[in-house]
Each structure stands twice: as C-alpha cells, then as structure tokens.
Amino acid sequence: MSDLHGTGGRPQVVVVGGGIAGLATAHRLLGSGARVTVLEGSGRLGGKLHAGEIEGVRVDLGAESMLARRPEAVALAREVGLADRLQPPATATASLWNRGELRPMPKGHVMGVPADASSLSGVLSREGLARIERDRELPPTEVGEDIAVGEYVAARVGREVVDRLVEPLLGGVYAGDAYRLSLRMAVPQLYEAARSHGSLLDGVADLQRKAAERQQTGPVFMGIEGGVGALPLAVAEAVRARGGAIELDTEVEAVEWSGDRWVVRPRSAAAIEADAVVLAVPAPHAARLLDLPAPAAAAELRTIEYASMALTTLAYRRADIELPAGSGFLVPPVDGHRIKASTFASQKWGWIADENPGLVVLRASMGRYGETEILQRPDEELTEIAQQDLKAAVGLSARPVATRVTRWNDGLPQYPVGHHARVARIRGQLDHLPGLAVAGAAYDGVGIPAVIASGYGAADEVLGGAGTIGA
Template sequence: MSATGTDTGQHVIVVGAGIAGLAAAHRLLQRGARVTVLEASDRVGGKLLPGEIAGVRVDLGAESMLARRPEAVALAREAGLADRLQPPATATASLWTRGALRPMPKGHVMGVPGTAEALSGVLSDEGLARVERDAGLPRTEVGDDVAVGEYVAARVGREVVDRLVEPLLGGVYAGDAYRISMRSAVPQLFQAARTHTSLTEAVREIQRRAAAAQQTGPVFMGIQGGVGCLPLAVAASVEARGGEIHTRVPVTALRRDPVRGWRVTAGERELWADAVVVAVPAPAAAALLDAASPEAAAELRTVEYASMALVTLAYRRADTALPDGSGFLVPPVDGHTIKASTFASQKWGWIADENPDTVVLRTSVGRHGETRILDKDDADLVAVSRHDLREATGLTASPLETGVTRWTDGLPQYPVGHHARVARIREHLAGLPGIAVCGAAYDGVGIPACIASADAAVDQLGGDLSTVARLMADPVQSLHGGAGE
C-alpha cells in the first residue's frame, strides 16, 4: 500500500471495530492492503447501535451525523446506503428553560449569539443587556487555548453559557462548558476569537462566511433504519472486499520486531502485521502501546471520559400529544435530571412512516463527573425521565415499552490543552513505523470526525508501509536502521 493506492499486499491489523476502525479498514482495502480487524466485544459498531423497542427500529446510540462535513455521508454512500440517507423531517428544536419549552434561538454558533435579539425569551433582561455590552469590551485573549465557558462568560455573561452553550456542548460531549477546550471543541469560534475583539462580531463573521460558501442543505443526516446500520454496512463492504473481521478477539499486546513488523497478541494467538491501526478508546490504547511507546501511553491515560445513559420509550400514538419539533435540550442550571429529549418519531420520517400507531422518544442523562444519577437502576432512570417529560411536555400516558442503554465511559473529554496532548501522542508515535491511532479521543467525537481520523491514520500508514517495504527488501538496513528500535 502507498499513499497513491499501489497494491503491495501488505498486512494491516486494525484493533477495534467501531466506526473509526471500520472506516480505516475500508480505506486500507481500497488502497490494496490485506486487512484483519480484531474486536474485543461481540459486535461491530461501537457507539453506533441499532435496536428495537415495541417493534420499532431505533438507534440506541448516536442517531444522526453532521452533513456539513463530507466524511460520514460519503462513507455511507460507498457502503451502499445512498438510497437510505434521510435528513431530519424537522430541524426545529427547543430549550426547556425557565419553566417552559422555548424555541431554540437562531443565529448562534454552539449557543454563542451574533446579536442579543436572537436570545430574547431565553435570557433575562439583565442577560440580554450583558450580551449588548460585548461590543464595547476590550479584547479577551484566547492564547493557545481557552475553556469555552470561561471565554464566553467573560464576553457575554454566564447566563449565555449556562442556558445555551452548556446544553449544546453537553449534548455532544456530556461535559462541562467551563472545562471544555474552545480550540478543540469549537475550532471555528476559536479562530474567529483570535482575530476579533467582539465575540458577537466574530459569530456574525462565521455566519457571513458560511453564507458566502453557500452552505445550504441539511445540517444533519440520518439513515433509514438508524445510523446504527452504518457500521454494519461498512463491515459487510470490508468482508466483501476480502477483509477479515473477528469479534470476541481482545488484543492484549503489541510489540514491534525490526524484521518481521508488528506482533499482535490476541488471546492465545499471535499474529504478525506490517502495520497496526489502534482504533480503541484511550485507556485500551494506552495498555496496548505501553511496550512500544510508554510516553504515548502515559498521555493517553490522562484522557478522561464521561458516562451517560439513553432511555428509550414507546407510546401509543393515540395516547400521545407532543409539541412540534425534534425535541429539546435542558440547561443543567434549571436543576432537571434529563439533559435532552429527542422526539424520534417526529425527527425521523422513516420511523413515523414505518410505525404510524407508535411514538418513540429518547431522553439522555449523565454528564462528566455526575455519577449519582447513573448509579440508579434502569427502573429509576425510566421514572425520572417520565417525570421530566411530564413536566416539560405534559405527557402522562404509560409507555408500551421502555429500555435503558448505558454508555459507561462513552465520551472522551476535551479539556483546555487537548490539542497539545494529541500532538504529543502523535509525536511520540511518529518514530515508530507502521503504527497509527484514530477514534473519538483525538480530533472530534462526531461520526465524521472519527472517520476523518481513520482516513488520516491510513494516509500516515501509506508512507510508513512504503518505508517498511524498502526495509524488508534490505535485511541489513532492517536490522540496523529500524526507526524506534
């Protein structure tokens, strides 16, 4: 394999069959490598999980993918899902704040407004006045990085952070806006803040650029049958191209031999590969890289994770009258338990079309450092979800069926300095030929970002494997000049 796709027939082992690992395998096969994917669990897909409730097909993990980035939609098409791609039936969402469901303000970037008028009805009069003062404030330096909440609060007040930024970021990272890195989590805002004194003007500039670039069309995309179908389709494509995927095969060690390449220990088996893609969460990656790169492993062990749970509820349509829209977000400052609810049957037209007599809702609970709620059993999580849904929407009916899906340590956290940590990890690994990492722990937690990280890992291996091929052709050089040995 090379960066140009030349077939060398070299063997690459991908550790992990989440969407990043599967995307890497898919791309490697396109470039002519032999590929083996090893997955410790009993299924592929990671946080993308299709399921069923009351006979309705649903997602029990991530349910949509950003369409303004090309990677996820492109991979879905390559995997044969082009005719099943569907945008949301409605893009209208609400905030449950100050005792009512209020329309999600328009004209913001991750909750940061371009004007105070955009937040009328969400902020207090004092909060609106604080936003107006942004234009007259002196520059707030962002330096090499800054917490989103810290910077936004300094410019437009804590109320914007607590009632808008926090619920939006919480929906993506399940984290704390006052800890999350602006450079890593909202990079376009970070870049604009470096060149604008006024934050609101920076937001307006981002919006102008988006308009000039004609970024039209849906922001998000789904898949008929659920986004959980994506990894299954990619896995089928990998196997159709001759790749091997093995589940229930935990990898326990990686060691590099300067002549034979990488020795991969999987249970009682030892496999050899010219290169390895490590596509597992940071703690597992750290354990695998301990021997080959203890420095990279030490950095990976500093990555924190948040846990969360999704509660899925099915109701008779005749018993259910929901507000319009796709659902609502919940600012934690209001003291409610759930952090969001999705009206799945209203958001996705295919669910409503397939199940005209049933309505499906989802709620999510749990944020970084918030363990007490997740210690409750499933029945309690359903009960608190029903309580909050009743308070927010007036829904009093009894569900036909409920389910709880727990994602323990499911979301990596991006604190201030995350970009520098990722750079150090990659720098430590750069001296080792034939090894690359990818996944949500590095450059973004969304599906397109994970796929992009897989593509980058494959690009990196393209050069590495060309070097490996030359070394294998010259055993003397291989023995005495192997990088990282």
Template sequence: MSDIPRRRPGRHVVVIGGGISGLAAAHRLVTGGARVTLLEASGRLGGKLRAGEIAGVPVDLGAESMLARRPEAVELARAVGLADRLQPPATATAGIWTRGSLRLMPKGHMMGVPGDLAPLAASGVLSDEGLARVARDAELPPTEIGDDVAIGTYVAERMGRELVDRLVEPLLGGVYAGDPYRISMRAAVPQLFELARTHRSLLDGVHETQQRAAGRQQPGPVFMGIAGGIGRLPLAVADAVRAAGGEIRTDTPVSAIGRDADGWWVGLGAERLAADAVVVATPAPAATRLLDDLAPAAAGELASVRYASMALVTMAFRRADAEGLPSGSGFLVPPVDGRKIKASTFASNKWGWIADAGPGTFVLRTSIGRFEEEADLERDDAELVAMSLKDLGDAVGLSAAPLQARVDRWDGGLPQYPVGHLARVARIREHVAALPGLRVCGAAYDGVGIPACVSSAHRAADEILAALTPLAQGPGSGE
C-alpha cells in the same frame, strides 16, 4: 505464545478496534490494496453506533445522526451502499427547557454564542439582566485568548455566565456531556476560537460569519441520518471490508502488540498474529494498555484522557397518547435548571423513517448523565425511566405510560477535550510516529462526531499505506 506464523506476500495491516473509527480505517486500507485483519474484543461491531428496535419500531440506541456539512461520514455511507438510505431530519425545529418553560431554540448563534441579540431576546431563554450582560460584549476591551481557553470561561468573561449556563452548556453538552468551563474552545469549536483571536467582539465576529454564510448557497442539510438507523453504517462498512477480502474477528481481545526483527505482531492470548503495520482504533484506556511498553510517553498522555458516561432511555407510546407533544425534534435542558434529563429527542417527529415504520407509535428518548455528574447512572433501569417520565411530564405534559421502555448505558462513552487537548494529541502522534508502521485513531483525538472519527481513521490509514508502498513494490510483494 506460539511462534509467529511466516508472513505471506502482501501488506498485512491489523486494525485493533471495531467501532466506526476502526472500521473506517479497515475500509480505507483494504480499498487501498492492503490485506486487512480487524480485531474487536466484544461480540458486536459499531462501538457507540448501534441500531435496535422498540415496540417493533427500528431505532438508534446510540448516536442517531451525523454532521452532513463535513463530507467524510456521508461519503463513507455512500461508498458502502447506503446512498439511498441517507435521510435528513424531517424537522430542524428544536427547543430548550429552561426558566420554567419550553422555549424555541434561538436562531443565529454559533454553539450558543449569538451574532444578533433579537432572536435571543425573543426566545426568552435569558433574563433581561442576562441579555444586558451579553450586549456588553460589544463595549468590552479585547480579551487575551492565548494558545487555548475553556469555551465557558471565555464566553462568560465576554457575555456573562447566564448565556453559558442556559445556552452554550446544553448545546455543548449534547456533544460532549461535559463541563463548558473545562472544554477546550480550540478543539471543540475551532471556528469560534478563530473569531475570538481575530475579533475584539464575539457578537461582531459571529454576526460577520453569519452575514457571509447568508450570501452563500448552503449545501444541503446540516445533519443526516440513515433509514433504519445510523447503527446500520458500521455493519455496512464491515460488509464492504469483507467483500474486498478483509477479515473481521469479533470476540477477539488483543493482549499485546510488539515488534521483532521481522515486523509487528499482535498478541491474542496464546496466538500471535504477524503484521506489517498496526492501527490502534480503541478508546484511550485500551490504547494506553497496548502502547504502555512500546510508546510509554504516548501511553502516559493517553492515560490522562477522561470520559463521560451516559444513559439513553428510549420509550414507545401510543400515538394517541402523544398528540399533545410539540411538533419539533425535541429539547435540551440546561443543568442549571436542576432537572435529571439533559435532553429529549422526539424521534418519531425527527426521523421520517421512524414515523413510517410505526404510524401508530410515538418514539422518544431522553439522555441522562454528565461528566462527573453520574450518580444517577447507578440507579436501576426502572428508576431512570421514572426520572425521565417525571421530567417529560413537567416539560411537555406527557402523562401516559409507555408501551415499552429500554435503557442503554454508554459507560465511558464520550472523551473529554480539556484545554490543551490539541497539544496533547500532537504529542501522542509525535511519540507514535517514532514507531514506523504504527498509528492511532478514534474519538479521543480529533473529534467525537462520526465525520471526525472517519477523518481520523482515514488519516491513520493513509499514513500506513504511504509507509508500506515501498514494501509493496519490493521483491516478492506479488504486485
């Protein structure tokens, strides 16, 4: 490698990774007064957020919405000039395709755990035996929960496997594409975990929570999208970083990071980039490689993070061919029903901006692939489209051929949060914190949703800025 260039005055932070976590960290750092260089190995920014089009209609090809009840992502969108493009879904009505019929999603639940049996019974999602088993929760003695527990295991013990398999799993799978009998309740649904700790009955706990919520004014929609696609968010953040003086380099893989007497350096093949601090905002496999020599204990923990892969099949139909489809936003599919798709989103129903952009076109998409059930992802694109059309025909009677179809594969897209995940994250952060000027952030730590990723990024950036403040005020800082 060439010699490390002499450091210029000012706090220079290198952010590794150009997904929404890395971009949010870079934005927080540059607006906090740091000089920032963001490095992305691929030729595209945004990670799992990607906007595109089909049949001339703009669509999201990755994540399509963000939780609005958490403020971080919406506030970031407003900060980078997207306030006038924020839009709630046009419909919040969703279905679940199970037990041979498309049924309305029952209301009044917390990630599938009901607080009232009446809506669940009316939905027809569970059999009479399954409903009776759920009702037994109110009679059972308390169940020990310990420091953590798999959400499926705990709910099945309280309310039966049928509820888990037909309602909890598809709802949880829409977020993690994972196995509810392995996913940490404490990490994935912390509110439910607290109810399990403080209430003998889950039914009673969820019911009390719903009653309290009913007495409060709800602050707007639960979810929010962006006209033109959530994929616009990372691009707008990147523009804001550049406008504030930050540098963004794509097609720039990082080969190594290290420390010497002068501070941090980042290896870019034959080039070394000097830095006062480094934020690693990559998925766990890349973070493992970068931290292996510096923080082997943290790298060892990161090496155990596993990921689910999935494919999104996006299709455009003539509007006339889709007139018989339900008016809701789409439906989920429990794996226990043995179908290929795990969900379908009626994008032209769900998002007004898609309907407006293609009034003669109907856009929908399906998702395929679950953790350790990814054999179908080895099929070619045409087979995935055919599988989707077969299930759509059975579910909603759609028989027309699409005007256009495309398949976007997200290999290793969703980190899994097994029991003990939060303890693992705490250990990783403890090991990394022993190296001043180094932080990590991203979906592998605090949540896979966009707000959680932004929050993780802000935490890392704020800790870096706090650590660098004495440097900025020292001699020769230029401030």
C-alpha cells in the same frame, strides 16, 4: 526485512477495534491495496453506533445523526450502498426547556453564541440581555493557545449565555462542562474568530456572513433509515467483500515490535504478524497496548478522561399522547433537571413514524462529565426519572408500552483546555515507531464524520510508514 509489504507486495495491517473508526480505517486500507484484519474485542461491531428496536420499530440506541455539512460520513454511507436510505430529519426545529417552559431554540448562533441579543428575549433575563451588548465595549480577551469555552464566552457576553445556551448544546455533543472544554477543540470556528476579532458578537456575525457566502444548501444533519447504526454494519460488509477479515470476540492483550514487524497478540487466538497496526479503540485500551512499545504515549493517553451517559428509549401509543411540534428539546443544567435532552424520534425521523404509525418513540438522555450518582441507579429508576422530567416538560402523563435503557459507560472522551497539545504529543511519541497509528473519538473530534476522518488519516499514515519499516 526484505519484503516490506508482505506477500505479493501488499502490506498486512491489523486494525484493533471494530467501531466506525476502525471499520473506516479498514475500508480505506483495502481501497489502497493493503491486506487487513480487524480485531474487535466484543461480540458486536459499531461501537457507539448501535441500531436496535423497540416494539418492532428500528431505532438507534446510540448516536442518531451525522453532520451532513462535513462530507466523510455521508460519502462513506453512499460508498457502501446506503445512498437510498439516507434521510434528513423530518423536522430540525428544536426547543429549549428553560426556566420551566419550552421555548424555540434561538436561531443565528454558533454553538449557542448569538450574533446579537435580538432573538433571546424570554431565554435570558434582562440583565443577561444587557450583558451581551457590553461585548463590543470590552477590550479583547486573550485566548492564547487555548481557553475554556465557558471562560471565553462568559468573559465576552456573560455567564447566562454559557449556562442557558452553550452548556445544553455542548452537553449534547460532549456530555462535558463548558468551563472545562477546550474552545480550540470543541468549537474551533469560535476559536479562530476569537483570534481575529476583539468582539465575540462581531466574530459570530463574520462566521455567519462567510457561511452565507458559501451558500451551503441542503440539510445540516442526515440520518439513515433504520438508524445510523446501519452504517458500521454496511462498512463491515464492504470490508469483507474486499477480502478483509473481521474477527469478533477477539480482545487484543499486547502489541509488540519485533524489530522488523509488528506482532499482535489476541487473548484467545494465535498471534498475528503485521507490517502496520492501527489502534482504533478508546484511550484507556490504547494506553494498555502501548505500555511496552510507547510508554510515554501510553502515559498521555491515560490522562484522557471520559464522561458516561445513559439513553432511555420510550414507546407510547400515539392515541395516548400529544407532543409539541419539533424534534425535541435541550435542557440547561443550571435549572437542575435530571435529563439533559429529549428527542421526539417519531417526529424527527420519518422512517420511525412510517414503520408503526400508531406508535410514538421518544429518547431521553442523562449524564454529563462528573455526574456519576444518577447513572448508578437501576434501569427502572432511570426510566421513571425520564418520565417525570418529560411530564414536567411537555405534560406527558401516559405510561409507555415499552422502554429500553442503553448505558454508554465512559462513552465520550473529554477535550479539556490543552487537548490539542496532548494529542500532538501522543502522535509525536509514536513517530519513531513505523507503521503504528491511533484513531477514534479521543483525538480530533467526537462526531461521526470527524471519527471517520481520523480513521482515514491513520490508514494513510501507516501506509506511508509501512514503507519505512526496517529502514
């Protein structure tokens, strides 16, 4: 084509998907001088970042916090005008509902893996504690290109560490199975430590020493007053302020390469011609759109599995309940309970307590990879299950004054062993298509900063690739 960058030398880019990945992509593109249109198939922006309310109090109905030690999410929040609403947790002290008792989450671990057994008395059995100490006596475990988290950790320090410490933490992040999840993708710092240390304990201790040397200060996590669901809405406002277009209820049914431009075909709107396209949608949707231009990539995308989960939010009169201190608790699946975690939201986030001091808000989540039966139950049953487990865990017998159930069907992509190679193949199969990229939680990380980074990477990629269109 004679004008590679559209009208006035500015490339036209279509971003498919209005979650935080797509909106971050659009924001980055506009800052680099592109013209951008975001097409979102639903009637709401933000994807799994979803702010709502219960009894007049603003709460998150999806993800509730951002990793602050990685810069992308906090920096973007500041850039779009949310600096004065950033808040760290009022308390970061979590517990473990282990063998029928709430116990403080052990300190000094990396995704549940300790540097020694000294803090685990009462969490593990005597046999489990003794097994940890054998780590330094064992020959190195070969991790190769990848290995399952559970397989590696169990080989070094025993299954009890996996079942009672690693599983509840990974379940909160991925809703996954530690014996399937990739060490390289899910806990990359442990993967690198495993490659350089024969002993897992020595590897964790080395990671802790390096973290201390970096002297990282400040909170590990950060929230936003009103909920992190405010972030995508603020990014969307910034996108519009920069001249970007955002269309809701605009499902894309086809993306085609015409030989010198992309043609994006929404189901119920006119086709859009573009110099570049970013697919910031879940893997199954991306696969459908890539069937024609990149069938090999589409086939790989269809192999990415997802876990579903449900979040029950409950509001109680403060006078009716008394909670233990801390931000909530995690639940080892080996104990057979139905919830996998509970957050004491009013204790974790100061702004929730401030908005209604007479109310206490809790969250309880259910659903791990492979668990489908419980998530098929009606909202009323899920609410009752949450209350039963909360009663068993913290003695909560009062009835809530309000409840909400939010379902995230196929909400969390799974990263099984070899996922890094799958993602590399997908991107390699798109290399021959100029100005086309993918972004989102399915590729390089499910946390908010990682998803934002994937959007930035896709934006940079298509702006570079746009210059080769038609070459």
